[in-house]
Amino acid sequence: MSNLIIICFILLISLFLIYAILPTILIRVTGWGITKMIHSSAIAITFDDGPNPKYTPQLLDLLKKYGIKASFFVVGSKVKAYPDIIKRMSEEGHTIGIHHYNHISSWILSPFQLKKYLDMTEQAIFECTNQKVTFYRPPWGHFNLFSLMLSKRYKVIMWSHIFGDWKVSKGINGLLDQLLQSTEPGSVLLLHDCGETAGADRLAPHYMLKCLEIYLRENANKGTKFITLKEVNF
Numbered sequence: 001m002s003n004l005i006i007i008c009f010i011l012l013i014s015l016f017l018i019y020a021i022l023p024t025i026l027i028r029v030t031g032w033g034i035t036k037m038i039h040s041s042a043i044a045i046t047f048d049d050g051p052n053p054k055y056t057p058q059l060l061d062l063l064k065k066y067g068i069k070a071s072f073f074v075v076g077s078k079v080k081a082y083p084d085i086i087k088r089m090s091e092e093g094h095t096i097g098i099h100h101y102n103h104i105s106s107w108i109l110s111p112f113q114l115k116k117y118l119d120m121t122e123q124a125i126f127e128c129t130n131q132k133v134t135f136y137r138p139p140w141g142h143f144n145l146f147s148l149m150l151s152k153r154y155k156v157i158m159w160s161h162i163f164g165d166w167k168v169s170k171g172i173n174g175l176l177d178q179l180l181q182s183t184e185p186g187s188v189l190l191l192h193d194c195g196e197t198a199g200a201d202r203l204a205p206h207y208m209l210k211c212l213e214i215y216l217r218e219n220a221n222k223g224t225k226f227i228t229l230k231e232v233n234f
């Protein structure tokens with residue numbers, strides 16, 4: 001009996017490796033199926049996990065103040081909860097992409113569930129914007145075997161710079177220092193406009209916004225070019 005349990009355990013671990021871990025390593029290491037922003041003289045600022053009723057409108061105000069178009073990878077259930085924020089994003093020229101219907105890793109989604117969540121999120125965004133969804137970024141950058149086929153359906157976008165801005169412990173200075181060094185053309189910056197996901201701090205977007213304002217002000221003075229993903233010639 002105990003041997004059977006051990007065999008089942010090994011089988012389960014092997015299946016998980018084949019279904020979840022190996023595809024993620026393959027995609028992340030080789031960039032297979034990932035759309036990259038190359039030959040661009042601009043920087044793309046992207047935000048994951050929203051919309052959030054408190055912080056996303058503040059972020060949109062800030063982007064408007066500096067005349068910057070960004071890109072948002074949104075959670076479908078929150079799109080349903082806050083459609084007016086998505087409408088505003090769209091009207092103000094930002095790109096809206098999919099970040100699953102709930103903030104769940106592809107590692108624990110079956111192919112059927114993943115397809116269903118993508119369809120539901122795409123539909124929720126379409127109902128707000130009347131525009132076809134082109135871009136997808138999975139939560140935590142996790143892929144599964146089925147994800148390998150998604151590059152036919154979406155442009156899968158990862159990031160070149162990630163800051164740990166979902167944690168308050170990062171502190172304003174730590175985050176700001178890192179942001180201010182992120183000015184290479186062709187960069188894709190990843191920030192978060194919602195602190196409600198697992199492992200994040202609820203107040204974290206408050207500090208992110210403070211740092212982002214300084215970053216945008218500094219770069220407005222330098223003439224740095226920012227671009228939203230739908231403007232990129234991939």
Ligand SMILES: [Zn+2]
Nearest residue numbers: 048049139140
């Ligand atoms: Zn996320």
